[in-house]
Amino acid sequence: MSNSGGLKATLLQASRRIVRGLLDLEVRGDDCVPAAGKLLIVSNHGQRFLDPVVLSIATPRDVVVVGDVYFRTRPIAGLLAYLSGTIFVAPSLVLRPAFIVQCDDVLAQGTALAIFPEGRQLGGGWGVFQQGAAYLALRNRCPILPVWVERRGIRKFLVVYGARFVPEERPVNRRSLQDLTQRIQREVLSLRPDAPIAAVEPYALGYGERR
Secondary structure (H helix, E strand, O other): OOHHHHHHHHHHHEEEEEEEEOOEEEEOOOOOOOOOOOOOOOOOOOOOOOHHHHHHHHOOOEEEEEHHHHHHOOHHHHHHHHHHHOEEOOOOOOOHHHHHHHHHHHOOOOEEEEOOOOHHOOOOOOOOOOOOHHHHHHHOOOEEEEEEEOOOOOOEEEEEEEEOEEEOOOOOHHHHHHHHHHHHHHHOOOOOOOOOOOHHHHHHHOOOEEO
């Protein structure tokens, strides 16, 4: 690791400790997060700047976050984004080749990549999930880890990690993207504290396997 890389890593860890000290985090299921290997972390999104910060701090391994370009304008979130190597993306219905290459490279290195499919809609899990996460998972044959992030007060957050699953190997087309995107949203919503018990078993519909 270069001197600059080592300095960034040190600053990142220090920044995370400081921010975590300012937040009241309740984390459940963090033992579901594998210690190493490529991983696509997919979460609901209700707080534009706070959700990515909370998720990156709560996750017990390094995470590269796909974040809105507006992150750069926020003092704390922008600093953490810079130090952690955030992949910035502008709102678009089209996955740009440069963005895909960046995400592919992160996963190929065995790093965890976190993405919020609702984007700027901020639907809190109930918005429209875009198909980018499904595309990256199918393209890279990548395990998916669903996460629920919920704000419960000014500084209080709940983070719930679910069981990861590996999508069934299928051609990347409109049907497979739609199916997997729906599966991802069901998995994320099933982690809500008030979710019906039956909602915890969406994999019974036959898409993919638990790992």
